Amino acid sequence: MGRTAVLVGCTALVLGLTGASAQAHGRDLGREVLAAGDGWASEGAGTTGGSAADSAHVYTVTTWEEFKAALKDGGDAPKIIRVKGMIDAVSRGCDAFAAEGYDFEQYLADYDPAVWGNDTPVSGEQEDLRDASADNQGRAIRVNVPSNTTIVGVGKGSGILGGSLQVKGVDNVILRNLAVEAPIDCFPQWDPTDDNKTGAWNSEYDGVVVYGSTHVWLDHNTFTDGRYPDSTLPSYFGKVFQQHDGLVDIVRGANYVTVSWNSFKDHDKTMLIGNSDSAAATDAGKLKVTLHHNRFEGIVERAPRVRFGQVDSYNNHFVVTEDQKFGYVFGIGIESRLYATDNAFSLPAGVSAARTLKKWKEAPLTAENNYVNGKLTDLIAVHNAEIPEETLQSGAGWTPTLRTKVHSPQAVPWIVDALAGADRLY
DSSP states (O other): OOGGGOOOHHHHHHHHHHTOOTTTTTOOGGGOOOOTTSSGGGSTTOOOTTTTOOGGGEEEEOSHHHHHHHHHTTTTSOEEEEEEEEEETTTTOGGGGOOTTOOHHHHHHHHOHHHHOSSSOOOSHHHHHHHHHHHHHHHHHEEEOOSSEEEEEEEEEEEEESOEEEEESOEEEEEESOEEEOOOOSSOEEETTHHHHTOEEEOOOOSEEEESOEEEEEESOEEEOTTOOGGGOOEETTEEOOOOOOSEEEETTOEEEEEESOEEEEEEEOEEESOOTTOHHHHTTOOOEEEESOEEEEEEEOSSEESSOEEEEESOEEEOOTTSOOOOSEEEOTTOEEEEESOEEEOOTTOOGGGGEEESSOOOBEEESEEETTEEEOHHHHHHHHOGGGOOOBOOSOOOOOOOOOOOTTTHHHHHHHHOSTTOOO
């Protein structure tokens, strides 16, 4: 059952408030496929994931080890992996990954800018041990998702804590109804030369990485920093000890992706579509992504930042909270062609609609029929008037055809807020 079956109006709101679930209505989410016409992932043969799996390739997993084993079993044969409960990729804690001899206090002492300076990247014994520790963590928390796979949360509150799902070089993958807590990097690297030689802590690991893959559908998932919000992170050398990277990144020639009805909450660098200005050889003509009916709340930036891709963003709700740090919503990057219409923005006093757009490189976009705090707003005109040094061009040069029901942007806040995220498939 695809988005054509989404209930709207009063009926949907009642179901959302009463908590009627897909499981309660006897649906098998693992057998469901992306509906025809539902975004870029419906192109061509569409996205069916593991819906055709035989009984031998349907798994119910309750631990990280079981999850990894299920992913490896059967190669690219269609498979359905049913995640039951929250499974933890780092249940043993960060100390379990530390290489012998690594000492964080010694790392801080060795690379203190007062000692090391800000002209040379860190090197030496403790950096080598930090790097080895990071390798240990990477091997433990990164898992590769094969082609023809559906991963679905079953039962209320099911998902993945601290793991990084790598959808890399494959085709036909579905991730649905999962609560995903962003992985934390136990061993961030200090780069004294970063941020205009004032230094910065840099981290690895995204919640989901779609890398060089095609026909991927991410639907009704909840992505957050969970137990480790940035507000709890300490500072060293005057900079936040950043342990998070992205929630969902779509990069390196990935193509035909639909991201629908997800909740993204309280994160900094949320979503990259294209991760390098120098990646034209892999990315030009690809990175075709649809984002619809997603809720972004407390997001600092990258919702998304786009390079090269033809990205269709419609009927999303962007909520900037009153006390949060905020940079921008849409990042306009090299050779991108963003088509952003019929979205809703809820901005607090003091945050101008001009800041919803950020120009990184010259590239045209379409931004029409978007509403800010219930008022029709020409985002490009407002941006160009208030930030003339970053003048944006209007007109992406293409028009999306793979769209399902487009709701009035004035109704988007209550529709999306009621139905987006895990445990809200009705």
